[in-house]
Amino acid sequence: MISFSLPRLIKDRGGNFGMMTALLLPLSIGVGGMAIDLTNVMQQKSDLQSMADAATLAAAAKLSTTDAMTEEQAEEMAKDYLIGQKLQELEQQGLTKEQLAEAKAELLKSTEAEATITSTGGSSKAFVVKMNSTYAIQLNPLTQMLGFKTVPVSIASVANSAREGNALSMYLVLDRSGSMAWDTTTVDPVSPTKTVTQDAYGYYACTDWRGRPATCYGWYTETKTVTNYVTKIAALKAAASVMFTELLKASAPDVASANLQQEEAKKLIRVGAVSYTHQTQKEEPPAWGTTKASDYVQALPEQPTGGTDATGALDIAFAAFKSANGNEAAQHKTKGNDNFGRFIVLMTDGEMTGNSANWNQALDTKVRAQCQTAKDDKITVFTVAFMAPDRGKSLLKACASGEENYYESNDMTELVKAFGDIGRKAAKTAVRLTN
Incomplete structure (x- = not known):
């Protein structure tokens, strides 16, 4: 007969390791899961913040360039932009349609946007777009052993923009490869x-x-x-002239004299230019006003030659304007410009081929990465695909800072219109994050 004694059981240390392991194993696994989730949560919060920043910037820029846009429309645009980006990310992660619908409903419920339009005198206006959002991040099964299923992350973003007479720095990155010598479909009006x-x-x-x-x-x-048809390079020169004219007009809207406009522009506008074939050509560094950049464009060869590689030219433009380089800020400070917009205008009539006639995927990939780096540094990228093939169009769509900054021109008239629109948008818009 076996007798049972509680005091003896308490004193007996046999099997303690197994008992302690059984008790602590779920806790240990849960703590390990939390370590994994911490990294994931921080990354997802950073990604959500970037999406919100892009959304408020896009809405603020749209407000400053579209007269008919209301505050309510800007708010909806910002929310749609954020939710659309997040759902695209979740779809790439393999979520089902039902899960995507649930995520969309959650984001709609937890995302708020507020836009305000304020008159600052005359035709000048200031625009502010604010956004707050909360999203519940699913934890992994290990962490769920501790009883936690999700963790909420919250972000906030504020973007400001203004209209009329804003300071800016712009770099033109222009294709002057051999195909730019080809004819457009536009008959030369002077010599038909x-x-x-x-x-x-x-x-x-x-x-x-x-x-x-x-x-x-x-x-x-x-x-x-x-x-006698106008060549592509001649069309580019004409289009650039229209853009420079728009920049000058915006700098001094009440001044009729071109010379006086140029003097006013030297207080607000800095423009540089660089061209490329399969080799990067000598650049014209940013200078006050539009004269030097205009002279550079007009001096491009009438019979250009060579392949297509924009990587070196983009490196030059980004190095000049990146936030880590304080030269542009210092230059604007001398004119009393505390804030200024930074813009890169990338134009091509082809696809990245290097020194060949065939598309080069490595160059295409590098250009996409360069554009993303510029956009991550809050530089606004305008792109113009001029009579370009599909791969060229795809590249420039990816490079642009939003659909409204991408232009597809199939003839000289559309090219001139595109560059004119870029000049008006850049000169009237100064957009920045303040959160």
């Missing part, structure tokens, strides 16, 4: 026709040994009159 001489082979009018009219066969020189 031209005479061309070319070698031909076949029958042609000639004279025989006696000097009488005859018909000969072989090589001969043919001269004929053909339609």
Whole structure:
């Protein structure tokens, strides 16, 4: 017969390790799960913050460039932008349609946006877009052993923009590869026709040994009159001129004289330019006003040659304008400009090929990364695809700071319109985060 004694059981240390392991194992696993989740939560909060910043910046910029846009529309735009980005991320993670619908409902319920429009005198206005959002992040099964299923993260973002007479720094990054020598579909209005001489082979009018009219066969020189189309490089020069004019107008809207406008622009606007083939060409560093950049563009060769590689030119533009380089801020400070917009205008008529006729995926990937780095540094990127192939269009769509900053031009008229629009947007808009 086995007798039971409680005091003996308490004093007996046999099997203590197994008992303690059984008791502490769930806790240990849960703590390990929390360590994993901590990194994940911090990363997801950072990503959500970036999405919110992009949303408020986009809405604030849209307010300052669209007269008819209301505060309510800006608020909806900001919310749609944030929720759309988050759902796209979740879809890439493999969530089902039902899970995506639940996430959307949660975000709609927990996201608030507020936009305000304030008159600052005359036609000038200031715009503020604020956003707050909370999202519940799912914890992993290890952490859930401690009884925690989700953890909420909250973010806030505020973006400001203004209209009329804002200081800015702009860098033009322009394609001057061989295809820029090709014709557009626009007839030159000044010289609609031209005479061309070319070698031909076949029958042609000639004279025989006696000097009488005859018909000969072989090589001969043919001269004929053909339609004279504007080349792509000429169209680019005209479009850039329109953009510079818009920048000058915005700098001094009440001044009619171009010379006086240029003097006013030297207090607000700094413009640089760099061009590229498969090699990066000599740049024109940012300078006050538009004169030097305009001269640089007009001096581009009428018969450009070479392949296409924008990476070096983009490096030059970003190095000049990145926030870590204080030169632009110091230059604007001398003119009393405490805030200024930073813009890069990237234009191409092709795709990244390097020194070849074939698309180069490595160069395409690098350009995308460079554009993202610039956008992460809060530089606004405008892009113009001029009679470009699909891969060129895809690249520039990805590079642009939002759909409203991407332009697709299929003829000279559209190119001129695009550059004019860029000039108006840049000169009227100074957008910055303040959170």
